[in-house]
Amino acid sequence: MSVTIKDIAKLSGVGISTVSRVLNGSGFASPVTKQKVMAAVHELNYIPNNNARNLKRTQTKTIAVLVKSITNPFFQKMIHTIEQKTMLRGYCLELRNVNSNGQEMLIAQQEVMDKNLCGIILMGGGFEYTEEDFKHLGVPCVLLTVSADDKVNKDLYSSVIIDDEAENFKATDYLIKLGHKRIGCIYNAYGQLKTPNTLRFEGYKRALLENGIPFDPLLVSSFNTSQSGYEFGFNMMKNLMMRNKDMTAVVAMADIMAVGAAKAILSEGLRIPEDISVIGFDGIEVAEYYSPALDTISQPAEQMAVSAIDALFAMMQGEKTSHIVYEAVLLKRGSCIGLTNHS
Amino acid sequence: MSVTIKDIAKLSGVGISTVSRVLNGSGFASPVTKQKVMAAVHELNYIPNNNARNLKRTQTKTIAVLVKSITNPFFQKMIHTIEQKTMLRGYCLELRNVNSNGQEMLIAQQEVMDKNLCGIILMGGGFEYTEEDFKHLGVPCVLLTVSADDKVNKDLYSSVIIDDEAENFKATDYLIKLGHKRIGCIYNAYGQLKTPNTLRFEGYKRALLENGIPFDPLLVSSFNTSQSGYEFGFNMMKNLMMRNKDMTAVVAMADIMAVGAAKAILSEGLRIPEDISVIGFDGIEVAEYYSPALDTISQPAEQMAVSAIDALFAMMQGEKTSHIVYEAVLLKRGSCIGLTNHS
Numbered sequence: 001m002s003v004t005i006k007d008i009a010k011l012s013g014v015g016i017s018t019v020s021r022v023l024n025g026s027g028f029a030s031p032v033t034k035q036k037v038m039a040a041v042h043e044l045n046y047i048p049n050n051n052a053r054n055l056k057r058t059q060t061k062t063i064a065v066l067v068k069s070i071t072n073p074f075f076q077k078m079i080h081t082i083e084q085k086t087m088l089r090g091y092c093l094e095l096r097n098v099n100s101n102g103q104e105m106l107i108a109q110q111e112v113m114d115k116n117l118c119g120i121i122l123m124g125g126g127f128e129y130t131e132e133d134f135k136h137l138g139v140p141c142v143l144l145t146v147s148a149d150d151k152v153n154k155d156l157y158s159s160v161i162i163d164d165e166a167e168n169f170k171a172t173d174y175l176i177k178l179g180h181k182r183i184g185c186i187y188n189a190y191g192q193l194k195t196p197n198t199l200r201f202e203g204y205k206r207a208l209l210e211n212g213i214p215f216d217p218l219l220v221s222s223f224n225t226s227q228s229g230y231e232f233g234f235n236m237m238k239n240l241m242m243r244n245k246d247m248t249a250v251v252a253m254a255d256i257m258a259v260g261a262a263k264a265i266l267s268e269g270l271r272i273p274e275d276i277s278v279i280g281f282d283g284i285e286v287a288e289y290y291s292p293a294l295d296t297i298s299q300p301a302e303q304m305a306v307s308a309i310d311a312l313f314a315m316m317q318g319e320k321t322s323h324i325v326y327e328a329v330l331l332k333r334g335s336c337i338g339l340t341n342h343s
Numbered sequence: 344m345s346v347t348i349k350d351i352a353k354l355s356g357v358g359i360s361t362v363s364r365v366l367n368g369s370g371f372a373s374p375v376t377k378q379k380v381m382a383a384v385h386e387l388n389y390i391p392n393n394n395a396r397n398l399k400r401t402q403t404k405t406i407a408v409l410v411k412s413i414t415n416p417f418f419q420k421m422i423h424t425i426e427q428k429t430m431l432r433g434y435c436l437e438l439r440n441v442n443s444n445g446q447e448m449l450i451a452q453q454e455v456m457d458k459n460l461c462g463i464i465l466m467g468g469g470f471e472y473t474e475e476d477f478k479h480l481g482v483p484c485v486l487l488t489v490s491a492d493d494k495v496n497k498d499l500y501s502s503v504i505i506d507d508e509a510e511n512f513k514a515t516d517y518l519i520k521l522g523h524k525r526i527g528c529i530y531n532a533y534g535q536l537k538t539p540n541t542l543r544f545e546g547y548k549r550a551l552l553e554n555g556i557p558f559d560p561l562l563v564s565s566f567n568t569s570q571s572g573y574e575f576g577f578n579m580m581k582n583l584m585m586r587n588k589d590m591t592a593v594v595a596m597a598d599i600m601a602v603g604a605a606k607a608i609l610s611e612g613l614r615i616p617e618d619i620s621v622i623g624f625d626g627i628e629v630a631e632y633y634s635p636a637l638d639t640i641s642q643p644a645e646q647m648a649v650s651a652i653d654a655l656f657a658m659m660q661g662e663k664t665s666h667i668v669y670e671a672v673l674l675k676r677g678s679c680i681g682l683t684n685h686s
Binding site: 071073076080094095097099115234260263266290291 | 414416419422423426437438439440442458571573574577602603605606609610628629632633634
């Protein structure tokens with residue numbers, strides 16, 4: 001027998017109308033009451049009736065974007081596109097930053113309730129979402145740049161991603177084909193989580209493996225950090241250069257890290273690409289304005305943002321979920337050259 | 344005789360309780376009703392009783408930051424600090440982007456009503472706020488990086504700024520003292536508005552004047568644009584170089600523009616600082632990671648953000664408004680040298 005709002009009221013010890021107010025985020029409910037109700041919702045695994053709730057919600061017309069690492073300029077570009085498209089459709093956009101240790105799904109659930117959201121887009125973070133996460137959310141949800149575990153029912157959410165593993169295989173393989181064998185790798189490891197960065201690291205290792213180059217942990221600099229990408233890239237590159245005098249190239253798993261790494265190389269009096277080739281990931285503007293301009297794996301940020309917002313509005317109109325994997329592009333701007341041209 | 348909620352109800356043709364709901368943002372009111380009430384509020388110049396409203400509002404505990412030009416990394420740094428401090432005090436932060444043509448004060452007034460805000464911080468934009476703006480807002484307001492016109496009663500708002508005119512005088516004067524006379528100037532002119540950029544431009548002109556150097560409009564590149572700072576700086580510098588073969592230095596009124604300008608110089612095969620000296624403004628991270636690292640007027644972003652949030656919470660507790668002008672620092676990183684050292 002399915003759980004109803006009456007069961008929630010009984011378990012949490014408050015009236016049915018109070019439960020309704022809490023679940024719909026309308027009218028007053030004290031923080032303590034909210035907590036009681038939400039505890040009961042979670043305990044009974046209650047799934048709100050979305051149709052009824054969405055009907056009510058059409059009045060507020062607000063959707064939200066939750067972003068982890070909002071300071072990465074790559075996300076800024078996407079947010080701008082999402083904002084434009086949202087306004088063109090007559091909706092408001094709530095922008096919410098989640099710091100790197102934050103529980104984005106819990107925050108999302110709270111936002112949906114507090115703000116009567118019609119739908120939500122989650123950007124950044126990891127690939128760790130569960131079926132329960134989406135059920136508790138209770139409104140259409142699109143994951144952008146990340147996705148859920150393969151085991152999760154794909155009808156519960158939409159996703160717009162690139163194949164991070166394959167794309168960074170591409171970057172590493174490109175350097176190997178240029179003759180490089182001692183290739184440094186810089187990435188941000190978030191504990192044991194599966195993230196875009198850890199997937200890109202898998203691509204780096206597979207490229208080495210398939211080209212018969214032994215993996216050397218000394219060539220890897222990673223750390224679980226909330227430092228900015230620039231500072232992190234700079235420090236990790238300093239480390240790599242100290243440990244590996246024979247390194248001729250480096251793969252950085254975000255352009256902001258590549259900029260920091262480039263600065264570390266230039267500040268040692270070395271040249272790019274004559275002494276060390278550099279490739280980044282993402283395709284942010286500043287990597288192109290850097291001198292030299294940095295090669296990168298460029299994600300189609302604007303297209304991805306448009307697809308995410310399209311998927312969300314489709315779901316809000318009762319259409320099916322969708323799952324899109326975009327292809328990224330290897331941009332050659334001159335910061336990588338063949339090993340035989342190194343001086 | 345002061346205007347009361349009864350007068351609003353009478354003029355807008357709705358009940359007193361409806362007016363109360365609209366003004367407090369609690370419960371349901373149709374968009375049409377809201378509009379009627381707000382029209383009456385504006386017409387009668389009604390000033391809500393803040394103490395009563397704030398009492399009610401302590402339950403929601405949300406403050407908001409409205410930002411113009413959210414993509415400028417300079418603002419990102421401040422937002423991060425504001426977010427941390429807000430959470431530490433047990434409040435939620437709403438982050439709202441306003442695009443460069445947006446009417447931030449109207450949006451602020453709407454947000455206050457829709458979201459039961461306890462207070463609001465406005466960043467970016469111009470210096471064009473009026474007394475009515477703050478009265479209609481009805482909650483404590485802090486202006487950060489901008490302020491209101493001098494004629495506006497200073498008890499109505501708090502502000503945290505730098506002296507943009509004096510600081511860019513400092514930058515220009517520094518170049519002049521290094522022997523430069525043909526100094527380019529890049530800034531973003533937003534129509535006829537008074538903004539930090541236009542104030543910095545005044546400082547540039549005064550430095551020339553006080554040093555007996557004639558102002559030459561050919562050395563100025565400005566435009567009312569919503570292009571990103573990097574692209575804008577790059578294009579404006581290309582312009583300046585084409586028109587002025589004798590230019591030996593450039594002042595860019597934001598670091599993102601300075602990065603674009605630096606790229607334009609380097610892409611022409613010229614060197615920094617040997618051929619052209621470059622100085623920016625703001626003190627963002629990427630200007631330091633650029634190669635060469637760029638000189639700048641560095642604003643104390645974190646301190647300014649802390650002061651803004653402190654001022655807001657003070658006002659929310661019934662304390663007086665405050666108006667702080669911080670001093671910025673000229674950071675010499677090697678992108679400007681004496682004219683006699685130019686080659």
